[in-house]
Amino acid sequence: ENGSAAAIPIDPRFDIAYVTPVTIGTPPQTLYLDFDTGSSDLWVFSSHTPESQVRGQRIYSPEKSSTAKLLAGHTWSILYGDGSGSLGNVYTDNFTVGGVTVTSQAVQTAQQVSYSFTSQSEIHGLVGLGFSTLNTVFPNGQLTFFDNAKSTLDSPVFTADLKWKKEGTYDFGFIDETKYTGEITYLPVQTDPGYWTFTSSGYAVGDGAFHPASIVGIADTGTSLTYLPAEVVTSYWGQVDGAVDSDYYGGYVFPCSSKLPSFTFGVGPANITIPASYINYAQITEGSPVCFGGLQSSSWLGVNIWGDVALKAAFVVFNGANPPTIGWAKK
Numbered sequence: 001e002n003g004s005a006a007a008i009p010i011d012p013r014f015d016i017a018y019v020t021p022v023t024i025g026t027p028p029q030t031l032y033l034d035f036d037t038g039s040s041d042l043w044v045f046s047s048h049t050p051e052s053q054v055r056g057q058r059i060y061s062p063e064k065s066s067t068a069k070l071l072a073g074h075t076w077s078i079l080y081g082d083g084s085g086s087l088g089n090v091y092t093d094n095f096t097v098g099g100v101t102v103t104s105q106a107v108q109t110a111q112q113v114s115y116s117f118t119s120q121s122e123i124h125g126l127v128g129l130g131f132s133t134l135n136t137v138f139p140n141g142q143l144t145f146f147d148n149a150k151s152t153l154d155s156p157v158f159t160a161d162l163k164w165k166k167e168g169t170y171d172f173g174f175i176d177e178t179k180y181t182g183e184i185t186y187l188p189v190q191t192d193p194g195y196w197t198f199t200s201s202g203y204a205v206g207d208g209a210f211h212p213a214s215i216v217g218i219a220d221t222g223t224s225l226t227y228l229p230a231e232v233v234t235s236y237w238g239q240v241d242g243a244v245d246s247d248y249y250g251g252y253v254f255p256c257s258s259k260l261p262s263f264t265f266g267v268g269p270a271n272i273t274i275p276a277s278y279i280n281y282a283q284i285t286e287g288s289p290v291c292f293g294g295l296q297s298s299s300w301l302g303v304n305i306w307g308d309v310a311l312k313a314a315f316v317v318f319n320g321a322n323p324p325t326i327g328w329a330k331k
């Protein structure tokens with residue numbers, strides 16, 4: 001059974017994150033979750049989350065679901081790249097997104113969430129779409145929704161069609177030809193340690209020359225920006241008057257009035273161009289003449305991350321066949 005679900009920006013002003021409606025349990029409880037190819041835990045705000053840590057989020061109450069079963073003796077604890085985190089217990093229950101149902105999905109209920117989750121009322125939890133090897137449940141790791149659903153899908157794939165300041169879609173089990181132009185270029189995926197890791201073939205700034213390079217990075221729908229090697233981002237921001245890599249603001253900032261070039265990255269023999277508008281990420285604060293860049297340096301991260309700023313410029317196929325591959329197309 002294939003499916004399709006909306007990827008809704010949580011903030012109309014700039015693309016912080018995207019949430020997707022799901023239902024859990026019997027009778028179905030609807031929550032809006034952040035689908036994240038950069039992690040592999042499915043966790044939700046729940047009736048186990050202290051009230052002091054819940055601020056407007058919808059919660060999953062397993063005690064109100066006739067199909068919920070406690071996974072006794074199992075716990076989880078996860079830390080994300082921005083320092084946020086959560087931990088708790090585990091139930092199995094019916095989980096449906098876009099018409100695709102998994103009847104015994106591990107649903108990780110939060111007993112603790114960090115303040116950045118408490119402060120973001122539109123995100124009621126995450127659905128990890130990375131490889132199940134990254135799942136943090138102890139003592140037995142659990143399978144992701146995609147790994148559980150795969151065998152019921154026409155094809156073991158899901159696609160991401162994220163959009164700039166607009167609602168996009170995640171499709172499960174099929175590739176919608178109307179969502180892209182030209183051909184899809186498939187690249188090999190390195191599944192160790194569990195991210196959708198691929199190698200980009202280089203980059204160009206604006207209409208400048210293409211620089212062949214091997215940039216190993218992860219495709220991460222859960223990360224807002226895009227983090228690339230220092231020589232790449234220095235070459236990009238060097239083309240922008242007044243752009244500086246600011247310790248104070250924690251990254252490249254530039255005068256909001258500056259004209260930005262586009263950024264092109266290679267995918268095999270093809271390429272994807274990120275429009276300049278996507279890289280003008282946001283004003284530092286409402287009304288500020290200082291803007292924060294959507295392309296930042298990965299030098300202190302140890303990994304290159306193709307986050308939403310890059311992903312929303314493409315139609316991306318996450319192919320869970322054996323071996324897995326990742327497909328990129330213009331749109």
Ligand SMILES: Cc1c(C=O)c(-c2nnc3c4c(C[n+]5cc6c(C)n(C)c(C)c6c(Cl)n5)n(C)c(C)c4cnn23)c(C)n1C
Nearest residue numbers: 016017034038080081082083084120123222223224225301
């Ligand atoms: C190595 C890494 C990341 C790896 O992933 C990363 C990052 N980038 N966006 C997100 C994340 C998001 C998306 N996200 C980004 C947000 C930003 C930029 N702002 C201002 C707010 C309020 C955000 C919210 Cl609520 N949510 N979420 C929901 C989670 C759990 C994230 C974890 N990390 N993360 C950063 C900032 N860094 C350095």
